[in-house]
Amino acid sequence: MLLDIVIFGTIWGAIYTILALGFTLIFGVARILNLAYGAMYMVASYLIYSLVSGFGLSAVPAWLLAVAATSLAGMALYRVFIFPLRDSLGRVLIVTAGIAIFLQEVAVLVYSTEPRYVPTALPGSLAILGVRVTHQQLLTLAVAAVLVFLLHAFLVRTRLGRELRAVAQDTEMAALMGIPVERTYLLAMALSTALAAAAGALVAPFLTVNPEMGWSPLLVAFTIVVLGGLGSLWGTIAAAFIVAYAEMLTAFLISPQLRDVVTFGIMIFTLAFRPHGLFGKGIVE
């Protein structure tokens, strides 16, 4: 039992890290609370389904294409709908919620509510200390680790990454220093939606794809950002693993049905008693 909690907690922690990093990136840099974030995760999963079942692509090229296409779609959404309203957090919330519901309904019309599946890149499983884990889940863990490493390297070692961090820290000062703020926002949106899409691509093969699948990841991402606080990569990673282990502990020791209750509980308690989160600047400021 303990090993199950550790192993599955680690796998879900990795998935949640990817999800939350994308969500916190766009909020941290551009102060955009993107409620269509989960919808991007859903769109990527359906794109993979279509590319594989409709166009006969194999899993990995389909993943890469879907992540790229979703990222472009995220940039387009930003330019067309979010950019004109960006100064009002409330209006951005409403428009992104609208986009999420719109995309969900489009998915219903195009694919129906029948669950779809995304093929696994690596079929089969192996036993780790007696706990059987699918190769797909292990691949997810590995890819998530690589993505975190690449994101960290990008933010720390590249000029664009440093510009992103500068805008996140102080937009006005960054603008005065000649950093193109709008381009940086667009880059943040592209990276953010790419991470949402990557998470969808990694998870879809061992779950199912359906039009409502985006809401639960959105809740998880929001909770992690609230708990981890803004502006801290490591804070986000720590919070992702805290949420994942808390969910697994509850699921294994009490009932799997309480997973979402735990996530909501963490969010409510953090907002009420530690609004600045555990590690960084608070989301409530």
Add this chain to the structure above:
Amino acid sequence: MSRSRLAHILCIALVLPALALGTAALAQTGPIKIGVIGPFKLTPGRDIQEASTLAVEEINAAGGVLGRKLELVFAETEANPEKGKTAVERLLFVDKVDVIIGEHRSEVALAVQPIIAENKKIFLSTGTASPLLSENVLKDYDKYKYYFRTFLNSNQMAEHMIKQLGEMMTTYKKDKVAVIAETAVWVEPIVDSLKSTLGSRLVALERVSTNAKDMSVELSRVQNANAQIVFAILSADAGLPFARQWADRQIPALVTGYTVMAQSDRFWEQTEGRAQAFMTWKHGVRAPISPKTIPYWDRYAKKYGHIPGAYTNFATYDGVYILADAIRRAGNLDSDALVKALEATDYIGVSGRIKFSKRHDPEAGPEFVPFTYIQWSKGEMVTVWPPAMKTADFAFPAWVK
């Protein structure tokens, strides 16, 4: 009053009743309208739509009923009670249907049953299992006598599923059972029966929501409890990750029970072949249940390019024929006359012999509607239980000893 004005009034007074009589006559010679409700984008709904269409085409080709054609009017419920109510109200008040059939989700049927009953129309449900629906017939016959069902209720399912489980446990010497059951109104009687029958042999009971997407925790708990058989009761999407993860993680337990998604012709493709040796109860199999069964199966497969998928299929096809038969015997569409005719039904359909009980459910058992189980084998659905109907032997998954 001038003479011309009087003449106008007289004209209107004569024309209006004539128009009304004409409309009534047209209604009696026009098609008999059958409202069909269901979630048509899901497999159970698709099968309701396709099976009812095929039945109506056949009946109309043979001359219709009482010299009139049958006409289907479809109303989408999306498996949602509120949308179901809207769909039924549209059928009753806008389309003015004569009878209503269909629906697979009990929650929807429970929501629309009072509306249809208050309007004194026949409601023949062809996929719902909650006993509450037919208990209403027993409790308040005058109001709910218009409700009938060609599908089995959960109590009947529990009785026959537990019988099959017992035989499986004895035959293969397995005595530790885990139950994975979704939280839904139709499931509770089955879970209660399993708990009381299995006692200490029930080593794990996992309840999942109808929109569960991941089954990894439940399967780990089942494995940690050393279960040898998993009895699944899953009507929603969770059946897909359950089967995929069961095979990928090689959970060392046989599967039985009732997984609705595994009845679908798409299941093999959806699981990428992981459904090998996955077993489920299926209402409607390609087996010699009645002389009509195999010809219907083949006719259906030829028409639609896929085999009958969900449990709603046979129940709907038989349901349309039973309604047509009752209308013929009643001689008209009066709902009270139809109730009497339906109560007297003794019909050999594709799903077996159908006679309605006092609560208007079909009688179940070998001489009526038999309980049949399929197992997936190399991309095919084969019938493995009961022995009298089997088309192949039950096979163990490669990783189960």
